[in-house]
Amino acid sequence: MSKYFTNASPNNSNSSQVGASSAHAPRLTENKEQFFKHQQQNSETKRKQQNKVYIYREALLLIFIMRLNLKVVLIALIVAVVITLGAYMRSPDYSHDLVRHLDRRLFRTGSSESQPTGAHPLYAAPLQDIECNINREYSIHCKRDEEANEVYVPFSFLRNYFDVSGAVTTSGTEDNKVPTFNWMHSNSKVNYPKGKYDPHGVFTYFENYNVEVRDRVKCISAVEGVPVSTQWEKRGYFYPTQIAQFALAHYSKNLTEPEPRVHILEDADGNQMEWTTPKNSNMTRIWHHKFNTNVVQYETAIGYESAISINVNQTIDLVLCVDLLLVTNSSSLMVTVQNRDTRHIYNLHYIPADLLLSVQDSNIYYGLGSAALNRWRHITRDLHIDLQKGIVMGDKHSPLKMRRSDLEVLAIAFLGIGFYDNVTLSTSDHLAHFYDAAEWFVNNQDAKTGGWLNPVRRNLNGFAELRPGWISAMGQGHAISVLARAYWHSGGDARYLKAAVLGLKPYHVFSHKEGGVLAQFMDKYYWYEEYPTTPPSLVLNGFIYSLLGLYDLNSTAPSSIARDAGKLFTQGMYSLKKMLPLYDTGSGSIYDLRHLSLSGVSVAPNLARWDYHATHVNQLLLLATIDRDPLIAQTAERWKGYMFGKRAKHN
Amino acid sequence: MSKYFTNASPNNSNSSQVGASSAHAPRLTENKEQFFKHQQQNSETKRKQQNKVYIYREALLLIFIMRLNLKVVLIALIVAVVITLGAYMRSPDYSHDLVRHLDRRLFRTGSSESQPTGAHPLYAAPLQDIECNINREYSIHCKRDEEANEVYVPFSFLRNYFDVSGAVTTSGTEDNKVPTFNWMHSNSKVNYPKGKYDPHGVFTYFENYNVEVRDRVKCISAVEGVPVSTQWEKRGYFYPTQIAQFALAHYSKNLTEPEPRVHILEDADGNQMEWTTPKNSNMTRIWHHKFNTNVVQYETAIGYESAISINVNQTIDLVLCVDLLLVTNSSSLMVTVQNRDTRHIYNLHYIPADLLLSVQDSNIYYGLGSAALNRWRHITRDLHIDLQKGIVMGDKHSPLKMRRSDLEVLAIAFLGIGFYDNVTLSTSDHLAHFYDAAEWFVNNQDAKTGGWLNPVRRNLNGFAELRPGWISAMGQGHAISVLARAYWHSGGDARYLKAAVLGLKPYHVFSHKEGGVLAQFMDKYYWYEEYPTTPPSLVLNGFIYSLLGLYDLNSTAPSSIARDAGKLFTQGMYSLKKMLPLYDTGSGSIYDLRHLSLSGVSVAPNLARWDYHATHVNQLLLLATIDRDPLIAQTAERWKGYMFGKRAKHN
Known part of the structure; x- marks a missing residue:
């Protein structure tokens, strides 16, 4: 009886040995002794197989002796079968072979009947553990499908190694939930402009911003009604860029909500x-x-x-x-x-x-x-x-x-x-918040420089520290975007226009001088600096925001006043088109050009993390609606592709 | 009998039915009961113990019925067991449950006994199939370990998606082969200089080159003893760069073999x-x-x-x-x-x-x-x-x-x-080959321009086609490296020196003029063009080779003659240091700067494939031995890291 089962294992050759040994048929008493002894040896090692051989020999021997006492034989046979089965089922050899055998069958059935993948956890695939040596530096645990010549790599490794995202989601009915793993090269969102950018309308995609919710906003000042930042100083300070974003977000929400x-x-x-x-x-x-x-x-x-x-x-x-x-x-x-x-x-x-x-x-x-x-x-x-x-x-x-x-x-x-x-x-009362901020810009402008001063130290790695009082082209541009809208929305309140125009002044002053945000790259291209560092840091997203302020004012102010903003905008767009490729890594973008500016030491490019890369893409998509140069739209499209794992070709 | 087996599955509720019937079983001698009890304790899991109890109860029941007809019972019992077992083993329920059960057990045993991972293909892990949606664009099949909250991604996908390499190798003894998966971010080789670069010694790492073996070498001309290229024209032509590499490889092999x-x-x-x-x-x-x-x-x-x-x-x-x-x-x-x-x-x-x-x-x-x-x-x-x-x-x-x-x-x-x-x-007769090539350069130099002309059209994507007769700074540099060595090795054969010095001429002529290889980046930095395109293509590796030629001549020629080469070298090294960061993507390097040069259209950076990236690294490691500016060594080190999956930080 047990033979049939044993033979299910192709490696077991007990059957022939059973016949051979039975010739020696010893006495029953001895048998029993051996038998009991065997039970005690119910271990998991190789000895087991041998034990099994003995058991079958015993069984045959018993049948041979049956004529003596059928009852005894019957009992012994049953006992033998039961014990052997029990023992065998515990043997790893048995399990391995059977599992492997069955696994294969399952796998084939599953695929031949086109069983939906991921449908049922019971459809286990026959994968083996394999050590994966990463660049001869360290090891991780992988899985291997030897038959399919495939190795499976754990996502927890890939996530960090390649900076990608992923999560399991479940769809389907309550009874038949189908899990799916969603691999996202980037979690950041691409915003597609609904039409040509309107300098009196929503500011870029700021209807999605909730500035005051951010942790780095300490609170909204009850004196001014504008946010107080703790980003670079814990005591809290007015950060013009943040105040402007607060204003622009509320202005935009007012239009979209x-x-x-x-x-x-x-x-x-x-x-x-x-x-x-x-x-x-x-x-x-x-x-x-x-x-x-x-x-x-x-x-x-x-x-x-x-x-x-x-x-x-x-x-x-x-x-x-x-x-x-x-x-x-x-x-x-x-x-x-x-x-x-x-x-x-x-x-x-x-x-x-x-x-x-x-x-x-x-x-x-x-x-x-x-x-x-x-x-x-x-x-x-x-x-x-x-x-x-x-x-x-x-x-x-x-x-x-x-x-x-x-x-x-x-x-x-x-x-x-x-x-x-x-x-x-x-x-909500978005406009009230917007005008609170617009007032803040009217009341807090530095009359001499036209700048909204940042009252904190700012340290960019590799550069000399910016001392309190520095001016940001991004802050200026954002403020001008706020004031241009306030001027337009208020039906022409001249205070707003005056502040906006005065806010252009730093665009003309070199950033290494007091009150300036202007830089030049390679003695060639003019750039408005989010951070007026020496040498220039050339932060891309801040530059584009500074351009939007110029565009907004140019589109809003009476033409005689607008002229200067228009010229500055044109100058900036020229630089942008020339310099945009400098920010392209072929698989993402670079946040600034400090690796080109800082000299005497080799600096890695300061890669843009995915949300800044998405900002670049969104800004370019927006600019493409107001500047028809295909270079802008093409770059936006390619950079968007990077968010989906596309890469530039190699040579 | 099949019932007993069924009980091996914890999900099966048959066991209670079996147990119920056993209540009617009479008692056996105490001795035997003890024996059975002992067997029970020998099991591994609680459930198993129960199962066996039921099995033994059945056995006792049968023994109780024995008095009717022992022979019949015996035969029937055996037949029943055989049929049921056979039938049951073919049932999918049986297989699933059992497989799952055993799989789990195996897995746990494997880990608790710290089974070496990847040691044995039999240690199957209980993974489920899961569909993996890539960036919402397409799907691939992955594996999931739900318990460990891990998803496994097939390497065949990763290989193409990320341009990485990997292969399974086997180590260990014949009996216990341990497979390992070797993940290689790049398959290319880093060469570490053995000492300061010697302009009379091995040329870079060319002792590893076998120019004539390459498929794009049609044959070695029996007239000249130099290779004939088919790279850009099938009919075959003399390609100075290739001829020089042939010479430099043989010169280097002569020193190392x-x-x-x-x-x-x-x-x-x-x-x-x-x-x-x-x-x-x-x-x-x-x-x-x-x-x-x-x-x-x-x-x-x-x-x-x-x-x-x-x-x-x-x-x-x-x-x-x-x-x-x-x-x-x-x-x-x-x-x-x-x-x-x-x-x-x-x-x-x-x-x-x-x-x-x-x-x-x-x-x-x-x-x-x-x-x-x-x-x-x-x-x-x-x-x-x-x-x-x-x-x-x-x-x-x-x-x-x-x-x-x-x-x-x-x-x-x-x-x-x-x-x-x-x-x-x-x-071998490396020197004979080397001198054949050196002679070729002496005999095939254009007297007017000092160039070794490339007699084929060359099309670089995005640029106007180079017409036959163009000169390559890389070809010039390589040729000068050959001739400087020939001059030195021959003990001062002036013909070689004369040709080398004449070969400097194109370095002074702008590449948009006939006979020139000189370009300027951003009207600022001078560059020697491997391909004298308009606008400049600024191929990095060719530029560095052109510098090595200058270095070799400067180190070999009498000082009055060397001066020009020295000046050109210094000018080039200055540009290299300033422009090197332009080639850095933070995860690899760029082959040329066509994305910056070509205007009016947005061009992706032309990424260097891994073997060109390795060439960059190897060239920089070599330059670092002759120019102690840390910028060179730091860049080499960082770029080397990219070959091992390191990336620049993001902001």
């Missing part, structure tokens, strides 16, 4: 709320002669419990606007919000003090500036952002990440002595 | 052979007054059978040298060689005719030129090369590739009327 929903809570005229007015506090609606409208005048005792307040229980509409005049230092606006997930309650305080952001337990303070006292201010606050930045400030190590949808505004309250009007909660 | 073995067969003086002299033919050794030595004078009747000949039966020593003067057109030297593998016999004929190479069946004709008549010529022929090129010429479609070791020289014969002397067979 649906009209916001606006809840007017209190305007002291048509919309009035029932404000809770504790004892010793009071509020009245009075006529404001200058505004030609009613406003709320209030005065409260000291302590939160004395505040004038309303409950609002508002979700989603989390942008608070209010016109506010505070009379005393201790006056404030307080907004109570709750995390509906954790039930935790926070108070956002807007106070007339010279602090940026301060947190005490669940109380988050934003300073409106001491100059805010006794002046009407229109403030626009994204309560979600204000709360989130406060939470991060309160617990830097493990700040809670709060979802916008978790947030509920419970109450709005006023304390101290003051006036307010037009209290609204909206889904 | 062991002294050749030289068999002097006949010098008409101390070494004399018994020449077979048929009737109507004769030979005599006569005194040559000019040479001050004896030479052989011969005259034969028409027909091969009348030739003066010797049998030599020589293998390995396959370079034939002979001093020869043929008097009539129909005179010739004939060498009979045999392919010892195929037993095929060939005749190599060297005839005083203006043909390059002609083949009729097994007769291969090399023309010595009609000008060879009545002039002493020292000819050096590599019989293996001459035969091989003839075979290729005779059967272009499937030429026999002949190994050098298969070749045997059977006989050497002279026909017609003539003189000969110093007949030798050697393992």
